[in-house]
Amino acid sequence: MILGKKNIIWDLDNTLYRITPEFADILDEATAIAAIEDLGVPLDFETAKAKVKESYRVYRDGGEIFVKEYGIDPKDIFLAYHKRKPVHPIVPYENLLEKLEALPCEQYIFSTSTRDVCEKILKHIGLYDFFKGRFYSVEDFDTFKKNESADVYLQLCQRINVDPKDCIFVDDSYSNLEFPKEIGMTTVRIFYNENSAKDKTYIDFAYKGINSFLEACQQQPSEVCG
Numbered sequence: 115m116i117l118g119k120k121n122i123i124w125d126l127d128n129t130l131y132r133i134t135p136e137f138a139d140i141l142d143e144a145t146a147i148a149a150i151e152d153l154g155v156p157l158d159f160e161t162a163k164a165k166v167k168e169s170y171r172v173y174r175d176g177g178e179i180f181v182k183e184y185g186i187d188p189k190d191i192f193l194a195y196h197k198r199k200p201v202h203p204i205v206p207y208e209n210l211l212e213k214l215e216a217l218p219c220e221q222y223i224f225s226t227s228t229r230d231v232c233e234k235i236l237k238h239i240g241l242y243d244f245f246k247g248r249f250y251s252v253e254d255f256d257t258f259k260k261n262e263s264a265d266v267y268l269q270l271c272q273r274i275n276v277d278p279k280d281c282i283f284v285d286d287s288y289s290n291l292e293f294p295k296e297i298g299m300t301t302v303r304i305f306y307n308e309n310s311a312k313d314k315t316y317i318d319f320a321y322k323g324i325n326s327f328l329e330a331c332q333q334q335p336s337e338v339c340g
């Protein structure tokens with residue numbers, strides 16, 4: 115594996131911890147309840163939950179369907195969902211902090227969760243001190259997504275003062291890798307069941323779970339970070 119980069123920028127959700135199918139279901143329910151109770155979407159719970167699942171399939175985003183079909187403001191669904199997003203069901207990976215500390219490169223997080231939720235999750239999984247002052251939310255750049263334009267990645271690089279060509283971007287959601295690649299980053303996709311994005315030319319490397327990526331890094335650290 116030949117990466118040779120100075121910086122790793124991690125996605126948070128489902129990358130630095132796993133969103134199990136059970137937790138995904140809890141998150142879908144939180145989105146559905148936010149749509150109905152906070153934003154007045156006129157659906158019953160089961161229908162709204164089915165809409166969230168459809169939204170993930172079609173738009174890679176659970177709330178987007180309420181924006182498209184019910185005229186909900188993207189910022190409103192983003193904030194309402196994150197206020198209801200639970201953190202306690204997350205099971206942290208064992209020894210992840212030690213494994214990250216062993217990587218000889220600068221590390222950052224860029225997340226589609228709100229800052230507030232990022233902070234809660236990082237505290238819950240024991241990575242808050244490691245990433246303090248180094249984690250960014252899309253809301254820091256007045257947007258809600260990482261898969262709509264390269265602009266947000268350019269702003270992030272400016273903020274942390276790095277050249278995209280010196281960065282590895284790691285994300286489980288393949289659509290979040292298109293624009294980092296466009297601006298010159300090396301891209302790594304973390305998948306779980308099977309690599310469903312083999313056809314995407316903007317993905318440089320794919321690993322099953324973060325631990326297999328970290329093992330590859332451990333075996334040849336000088337080729338990962340340098």
Ligand SMILES: [Mg+2]
Pocket residue numbers: 125126127128129285286287
């Ligand atoms: Mg993710």
